[in-house]
Amino acid sequence: MEAEGCRYQFRIALLGDAAVGKTSLLRCYVAGAPGAPEPEAEPEPTVGVDFYRRALQLRAGPRVKLQLWDTAGHERFRCITRSFYRNVVGVLLVFDVTNRKSFEHIRDWHQDVMATQGPDKAIFLLIGHKSDLQSARCVSTQEAQELAASLGVAFMETSARNCCNVELAFDTLADAIQQALQQGDIKLQEDWGGVRLIHKAQSPRSPSRKHHPGPCQC
Numbered sequence: 747m748e749a750e751g752c753r754y755q756f757r758i759a760l761l762g763d764a765a766v767g768k769t770s771l772l773r774c775y776v777a778g779a780p781g782a783p784e785p786e787a788e789p790e791p792t793v794g795v796d797f798y799r800r801a802l803q804l805r806a807g808p809r810v811k812l813q814l815w816d817t818a819g820h821e822r823f824r825c826i827t828r829s830f831y832r833n834v835v836g837v838l839l840v841f842d843v844t845n846r847k848s849f850e851h852i853r854d855w856h857q858d859v860m861a862t863q864g865p866d867k868a869i870f871l872l873i874g875h876k877s878d879l880q881s882a883r884c885v886s887t888q889e890a891q892e893l894a895a896s897l898g899v900a901f902m903e904t905s906a907r908n909c910c911n912v913e914l915a916f917d918t919l920a921d922a923i924q925q926a927l928q929q930g931d932i933k934l935q936e937d938w939g940g941v942r943l944i945h946k947a948q949s950p951r952s953p954s955r956k957h958h959p960g961p962c963q964c
C-alpha cells in the first residue's frame with residue numbers, strides 16, 4: 747500500500763475562489779504518484795469537500811501521508827468548507843493569475859482560516875495558478891510576491907496544464923510542516939486532526955536484548 751511506512755499524516759486543504767483550478771492542481775499532483783491512474787477529463791465544480799491522498803518521502807525527514815481536502819470555491823458551500831478549517835495543518839491558498847478578483851479575495855481566505863484556527867497552527871503557501879496562460883495574465887508575479895510577504899507566507903506559480911511546479915508546491919508545504927513539527931512550532935494534539943502520528947519511530951534494538959533462539963525450555 748502506498749501509505750505503508752508513513753510516520754505522520756498531514757491534513758492539507760486547498761482554498762480559493764471557484765474555478766481557480768484547485769481540483770485540477772490536486773488531480774495533477776495525485777496522478778504524479780507511482781502507479782496512479784490517469785487523471786479524469788475536465789473536472790466538475792466541487793460540491794462541498796472532496797478527499798485525495800498521496801504518500802510522500804520528505805527531503806529531510808520521514809515518509810508522510812498527505813490527506814488532501816479539495817474544497818468548493820463557490821460561496822454557497824462556505825458553511826460546509828469552513829467546518830473543515832480547524833483540522834488542517836497546511837493550506838494552499840490558490841488564485842488564478844488570469845482572474846484579478848480571485849487574487850483580491852486571497853486575504854479573505856487567509857483571514858477565514860486564521861479566525862478559526864488561532865495564529866500558529868496552519869502553514870500557508872500562496873499559489874498563483876494557470877501560469878501557462880501568460881498572455882491572459884492580470885496578476886504579476888511581483889504583486890503576488892508582495893501579498894505573500896505581507897501575509898508572511900511563501901509563494902509559487904503553478905500550472906496543471908503543463909504540470910509546472912505542482913510537485914514542488916506540495917513538497918514545499920509538507921517540508922515546512924515537518925520543520926515546524928521538529929522545531930515544536932506545531933504540536934501533536936489529541937483533539938486536533940491536522941497532524942496525526944501513524945507510526946512511532948523505531949528505536950534501534952540494543953544488542954544485549956537481542957533474542958537468540960536457544961534450546962527449547964519447555
Ligand SMILES: Nc1nc2c(ncn2[C@@H]2O[C@H](COP(=O)(O)OP(=O)(O)OP(=O)(O)O)[C@@H](O)[C@H]2O)c(=O)[nH]1
Binds near residue numbers: 765768817876
Ligand atoms: N489553462 C489552464 N487551465 C486550468 C488549469 N487548472 C485548471 N484549469 C481549468 O480551470 C477550470 C476550473 O478548474 P477546477 O479545477 O474545476 O477549479 P476549482 O478551483 O476546483 O473549482 P471549484 O471546484 O468550483 O471551486 C477548468 O476548466 C480547468 O480545466 C491550468 O493550470 N491551466
